[in-house]
């Protein structure tokens with residue numbers, strides 16, 4: 001069997017050094033890697049090191065007589081199973097989104113007929129800039145898979161979304177595309193809620209919570225990888241939309257409920273959003289003003305719709321499997337069992353969000369799964385992505401049992 005081939009376009013970001021590790025890991029997996037460096041990338045990593053690690057000639061010039069004679073940019077763009085751009089700088093993304101072709105990297109990206117995976121890396125403000133947002137949306141619409149960026153410290157000293165994902169994650173994403181595993185949820189429709197909701201007090205203030213959306217987004221991505229057609233309804237979050245998922249952005253619980261009900265019928269629903277239980281009863285059209293000597297205003301709250309319960313108790317379009325979360329600070333199992341009964345859902349993933357656990361807003365989670373059959377199942381502490389994989393495996397078992 002001939003090895004899978006990756007064409008790796010290395011852009012000019014500090015994160016380019018991570019590509020050396022990525023090349024090594026890909027080769028360890030038996031994947032052949034051919035590399036193209038942009039002019040800026042050559043300032044950051046040595047073409048010699050890239051050539052030595054990849055075991056192949058490095059390409060960097062559009063009009064090199066020898067390269068064009070031996071290997072034209074068209075052939076270069078076609079002889080791979082997957083094209084990976086890492087790090088994808090703001091400039092490279094902008095060129096790709098607009099179809100510019102003024103160097104070897106951008107030309108082959110325009111000429112390729114192969115799937116393209118990009119791993120952006122840039123300053124958080126550059127990532128958040130409306131121009132980059134537009135370019136990323138366009139690329140997604142063009143079918144380009146976008147992985148990351150991750151949040152954290154960036155090389156420029158600013159903190160936020162902008163770090164290139166780590167080589168291990170990039171490797172996983174590349175292998176998942178080159179060697180697609182079984183897609184046990186193929187043909188099923190899934191709905192996932194994620195993130196907090198914002199409930200306005202007046203036009204500028206709102207009530208919210210610390211949910212980051214990491215767990216719900218990871219579940220949506222894992223369901224999509226397993227072949228499900230996924231609709232993600234997300235409250236306001238700072239993390240990127242997961243690839244391969246249709247994401248609807250909402251702000252309030254009522255908007256989230258409306259989007260969820262509009263998504264029906266679905267085969268399964270996972271409600272991971274931290275929906276505000278209450279909202280201010282009335283929202284004045286003007287900002288509430290502080291009056292000198294006046295007393296602070298009273299905000300009267302009214303109950304929000306319970307999305308999980310309304311899906312689980314839907315009279316005509318109840319999903320075959322409805323999964324909820326129970327974020328608790330007391331007796332985890334008892335509270336979660338009571339919640340499962342009250343809401344009418346099938347499974348509950350209970351997690352302890354007491355102070356100090358770092359679950360809310362953090363990257364790890366410790367789950368107690370309650371399915372209604374047998375005893376509660378404690379899972380070890382795992383990264384939220386691993387919790388998502390484990391849950392999706394359970395969901396696949398559930399539907400396999402139903403089918404047999």
Ligand code: C5P
Nearest residue numbers: 271272273275305306307308324325326
């Ligand atoms: O009642 P509580 O908020 O603790 O329940 C948590 C579960 O219910 C989560 O799955 C959450 O997504 C869901 N929920 C909901 N709509 C609400 C409140 C909670 O879907 N209004």
